Amino acid sequence: MKKEIAKKTAYIGAGAGLVMFALFGLLPGSFLGGIVGLNIAGKLFGLxxxxxxxxxxxVVISMLMGVMIAGVVFVAGFSILGWLIGYVIDRLTERRAMGAYKAAEVK
Known part of the structure; x- marks a missing residue:
């Protein structure tokens, strides 16, 4: 059972990151990517x-890159956060189990 909760919470975090990306990351990612693309195209082809x-x-390629980067940041960030929460839960339950085992051993 070791690290099983950490895996599950990492998947939950990835799902939450995907939802948060759809709500808060898609539009800003395309806006920022578009601005960068306009700057690059302006320097290459003149304004x-x-x-x-x-x-x-x-401009389109830079917009897609902006959306992809935003997606990776949201999904990876929330997945890591979920894994960390699961790891802490695993450690706490492991310590409680060891404490209960030692208490039963003493009796």
Whole structure:
């Protein structure tokens, strides 16, 4: 049973991170990625940007990267947080079990 609770809480944390990403990370990730893409395209092709395919692709790719990075941060962060909570719970239950075992051994 060792680390079983930590695994379960890590999965719960990953699910919570996915929900939080959908609620709070998707739109800001695309906005920030789009701003970065506009800056990159502006430096490469000059401002004001022409509606060319390459400039648009630069912005779209950077928007997708912004969304992916936001998703990784949310899911990995919440997964690690869930794993840490589960690890603490595992350690506390393990100590209680050892304490009960030692108390039964003394009697």
């Amino acid at each position: 004001p940007l022409d509606p060319s395919l390459i400039a648009r692709l630069t």
